[in-house]
Amino acid sequence: MQRGDLIADRYLLSEEIGGGRGVVFSASHVFLQREVAVKLLPSMGVRGAKKFAAEARLLGRLRHPNIVEVYDAGVHQPAGANDRVGYISMERLHGQTLKDRLSDTGRLTLPEITTLIQPVLEALSYLHARDIIHRDVKPSNVFLTDGSTGPLAPAVPKLLDFGLSSDLHGDPLSNRVAGTIRYLSPEQLNPNVTLDERVDIWAVGVMLYRMLTGRLPFQGGRHEVIMQIVARKPPPPSKWVTTIPRAIDELVLRALAKRPEERVQSAAELLRAWNRAVGERNWKSGTYQAKAARLSQRPELEDEATPLVF
Numbered sequence: 001m002q003r004g005d006l007i008a009d010r011y012l013l014s015e016e017i018g019g020g021r022g023v024v025f026s027a028s029h030v031f032l033q034r035e036v037a038v039k040l041l042p043s044m045g046v047r048g049a050k051k052f053a054a055e056a057r058l059l060g061r062l063r064h065p066n067i068v069e070v071y072d073a074g075v076h077q078p079a080g081a082n083d084r085v086g087y088i089s090m091e092r093l094h095g096q097t098l099k100d101r102l103s104d105t106g107r108l109t110l111p112e113i114t115t116l117i118q119p120v121l122e123a124l125s126y127l128h129a130r131d132i133i134h135r136d137v138k139p140s141n142v143f144l145t146d147g148s149t150g151p152l153a154p155a156v157p158k159l160l161d162f163g164l165s166s167d168l169h170g171d172p173l174s175n176r177v178a179g180t181i182r183y184l185s186p187e188q189l190n191p192n193v194t195l196d197e198r199v200d201i202w203a204v205g206v207m208l209y210r211m212l213t214g215r216l217p218f219q220g221g222r223h224e225v226i227m228q229i230v231a232r233k234p235p236p237p238s239k240w241v242t243t244i245p246r247a248i249d250e251l252v253l254r255a256l257a258k259r260p261e262e263r264v265q266s267a268a269e270l271l272r273a274w275n276r277a278v279g280e281r282n283w284k285s286g287t288y289q290a291k292a293a294r295l296s297q298r299p300e301l302e303d304e305a306t307p308l309v310f
C-alpha cells in the first residue's frame with residue numbers, strides 16, 4: 001500500500017505517518033474531503049483477521065475525549081490481488097507521540113507529567129469500567145495533540161492502538177500473553193495467570209518512571225529485563241533525580257509492585273494518589289524545573305517496536 005492508493009473506494013492515502021504491527025497513513029475521505037488517519041493491516045491470516053475485527057469493534061464502542069476516535073473499519077481487497085487488507089479510519093491527530101516527546105526532551109517536569117497523566121488515567125479508567133484492558137500502554141501509544149485545530153483548542157493526550165486490548169468477557173484471545181517487553185508486567189510473563197486491569201497500572205508505572213527520570217526501571221538486554229521484571233525491585237526514581245519527592249518515589253514503586261494485589265489497584269486510585277503526592281510539595285517553586293536538566297537521548301531507552309507475543 002502506498003501514497004495514491006484508494007482504500008475501500010473512499011480513502012485516498014497520502015503520507016505514511018506511523019507503523020509497527022500495521023502501517024498508518026494520513027488520508028483523505030474522497031467524498032467528505034475530510035482528513036483522516038487510516039491504519040492498514042496487510043496480509044491478515046485467519047487469526048489476524050479475527051483479531052483485527054475485534055480491535056475495530058472494540059474501538060467502535062468507545063467514546064472518550066482521551067481515546068482516538070474511530071470512524072470506520074472494514075476489509076479491503078486490492079484489485080488484482082488476493083491479499084486482503086484490514087483498515088481502520090480514525091480522526092487524524094496532529095502533534096507527536098509521547099515517545100517522540102521523550103526522545104526530544106529526555107524527561108519531563110512534575111507539572112508536565114501531571115497534566116499528561118491525568119487524561120491517560122481517565123481514559124484507562126473509562127476502559128476498565130467497561131472491562132477492557134489496553135495491555136499495550138507505552139509512550140508510542142500516547143499521542144500528544146498540539147491543539148493546532150484552532151486557537152482555543154487545547155493540547156489533549158489521546159490513547160491509541162488497541163491492537164492488543166482485550167475484553168475481559170468474551171474475547172477468545174484475552175488470555176494470550178502479549179505486550180511490549182519493557183512495559184510488560186510480571187503476570188503477563190506467566191501464562192497461568194488471568195490478566196486484569198492492573199497490567200495497565202504497571203505499564204503506567206513504567207511510563208511514570210521513564211518520564212520522571214529519563215530511564216526505564218529495568219535496564220539491559222531482553223533476558224535481563226525479563227529477569228528484573230519478575231524478581232528485582234527497581235531503584236526509587238529519586239536515585240536518578242534527587243529532587244523527586246519521596247511521596248512520588250513511593251507511589252511509582254507501588255505502581256510497580258510485583259504482585260498485582262500489592263499494586264495500586266485502579267487508575268482512579270493512581271490519579272488520586274498522584275495528585276496528593278504532587279500537592280504535598282510546592283512544585284511551582286521551580287526547584288524541580290530548575291534542576292530538570294535535559295538528559296541526552298539514550299539509545300537503550302527506545303521502547304521496542306516489535307511486541308513480544310507468546
Ligand SMILES: Nc1ncnc2c1ncn2[C@@H]1O[C@H](COP(=O)(O)OP(=O)(O)O)[C@@H](O)[C@H]1O
Pocket residue numbers: 017018019020021022023024037039068090091092093094097140141160161162163
Ligand atoms: N489517528 C492518528 N493520527 C496520527 N498519527 C497516528 C494515528 N494513529 C496512529 N498514529 C501514528 O502511528 C503510530 C502507530 O500506530 P498504532 O495504532 O500505535 O499502531 P501499531 O500497532 O503499529 O503500533 C503511532 O505511534 C502514531 O505515531
Ligand SMILES: [Mg+2]
Pocket residue numbers: 020140141161
Ligand atoms: Mg502502537
